[in-house]
Amino acid sequence: MPELLQKIPNAPVTWVGAVDWNVRNFHGYKTSLGSSYNAYIVEGSEKVAVIDSVKAPFSSELMDKVKQVVDPAKVDYIVCNHAEPDHSGSIKDLVKLCPNAKVVTNNLCKKMLGMMNDTAEWQWQVVRDQDELSLGDRTLKFITSPMVHWPESMYSYLVEDEILFSMDSFGQHFASSKRFDTDYEWPLLLRQMKEYYANILMLFGKTIQRAVKKVAGLPIKVVAPAHGLILTDRIPDVLAKYDDWTHLRPEKKVVILYDTMYDSTERMAREIYRGAADAGCEVKLLRLRENDLTKVADEILDAAGWAIGSATLNENMMPTVGAAMTYLKGLLDPADKPVMSFGSHGWNGKGVDELNKMLEAMKANVVTETIKSKFRPTPEDVEKCYQAGLELGRKALEHYESKHTEAAE
Numbered sequence: 001m002p003e004l005l006q007k008i009p010n011a012p013v014t015w016v017g018a019v020d021w022n023v024r025n026f027h028g029y030k031t032s033l034g035s036s037y038n039a040y041i042v043e044g045s046e047k048v049a050v051i052d053s054v055k056a057p058f059s060s061e062l063m064d065k066v067k068q069v070v071d072p073a074k075v076d077y078i079v080c081n082h083a084e085p086d087h088s089g090s091i092k093d094l095v096k097l098c099p100n101a102k103v104v105t106n107n108l109c110k111k112m113l114g115m116m117n118d119t120a121e122w123q124w125q126v127v128r129d130q131d132e133l134s135l136g137d138r139t140l141k142f143i144t145s146p147m148v149h150w151p152e153s154m155y156s157y158l159v160e161d162e163i164l165f166s167m168d169s170f171g172q173h174f175a176s177s178k179r180f181d182t183d184y185e186w187p188l189l190l191r192q193m194k195e196y197y198a199n200i201l202m203l204f205g206k207t208i209q210r211a212v213k214k215v216a217g218l219p220i221k222v223v224a225p226a227h228g229l230i231l232t233d234r235i236p237d238v239l240a241k242y243d244d245w246t247h248l249r250p251e252k253k254v255v256i257l258y259d260t261m262y263d264s265t266e267r268m269a270r271e272i273y274r275g276a277a278d279a280g281c282e283v284k285l286l287r288l289r290e291n292d293l294t295k296v297a298d299e300i301l302d303a304a305g306w307a308i309g310s311a312t313l314n315e316n317m318m319p320t321v322g323a324a325m326t327y328l329k330g331l332l333d334p335a336d337k338p339v340m341s342f343g344s345h346g347w348n349g350k351g352v353d354e355l356n357k358m359l360e361a362m363k364a365n366v367v368t369e370t371i372k373s374k375f376r377p378t379p380e381d382v383e384k385c386y387q388a389g390l391e392l393g394r395k396a397l398e399h400y401e402s403k404h405t406e407a408a409e
């Protein structure tokens, strides 16, 4: 498919990745617009490097594209920035296709690739932070970026053309025949980038801040991530958004997550909604039966506060609520956003008790007493929910102020 080879303008770099039009579930993440696995060829005057590879089912596509750009025997280096199989899954085939190529990566990534592949025959060039590799008239520089997204993650930087190969950071799950941010309106790019950040990177805010600081002094004309569109025009906008997201700097927004069997918990959720809205917050009400975890993470990322409610089912919370809590426990650390819990039960209310144990385990910032109702909420329960919503809304606004004041200092 030669039409899908795309060059980065004014640079000896060709995109040779694969577009995954049909993926709708990426280890649980609902990828409504599909994705892409981006790989690149850099042609220096003396040496040629392939940067990253694609998910194994797309391997033959990558091999065909590499052959269209260069004689595989003339590929000197295969750079691996991240060992996750969606980017490293075809390295084994590249190694076979390019008999003279060394796999260039850091020591930890080398070890991980060894645990995922039979690497006995691979030739290696192990690099460290800030090492440079000459391709003749071009230079690749390697910048380690641990925990963006795994411990072995690193950036590659093409010095002369000022291109940062940013691996998972600044990526988006976005299938397209177009390759650049200039091909789309900002709101769509932003939506895909935020959803990706929330679901893949939210836990790594601090390590991403460190990595961004490490490359902040470099001139960067192009950010070429391992998923989605390549950034040329929108780099400052994206960096500003990453600054907000990595600091979990919220909007004035409260998100209420809940599930219900016979609507009593929903009645409570609606009253909390009324209270938080009266406090001055935008409020989102998400019933977890209908809203997937991808949406939950996306909404929580920029929430200043949240509430979580469940009916009691068989002495536990509802499974949809348990799934949301498990997902959020992984993504929210520290869980300093103000939160409250609530729910309806018939006789022992163990569902909300279990929910509270999970809030405790995630060291959540619980700001109101739990509200439990027996079957249908009484007028007193309804009033309690309204007041708790009001309080949650106020705490959320305080949280918003403190996060934005921190930023201004």
Ligand SMILES: Cc1cc2nc3c(=O)[nH]c(=O)nc-3n(C[C@H](O)[C@H](O)[C@H](O)COP(=O)(O)O)c2cc1C
Binding pocket: 259, 260, 261, 262, 263, 264, 265, 266, 310, 311, 312, 313, 314, 315, 316, 344, 345, 346, 347, 348, 349, 350, 374, 375, 376
């Ligand atoms: C299948 C089933 C299992 C239940 N298990 C429990 C239970 O273990 N403990 C309890 O207190 N209530 C239990 N209940 C009662 C519900 O929690 C109660 O009806 C509650 O009001 C439901 O809230 P909802 O209207 O938000 O769905 C159960 C109800 C159903 C239908």
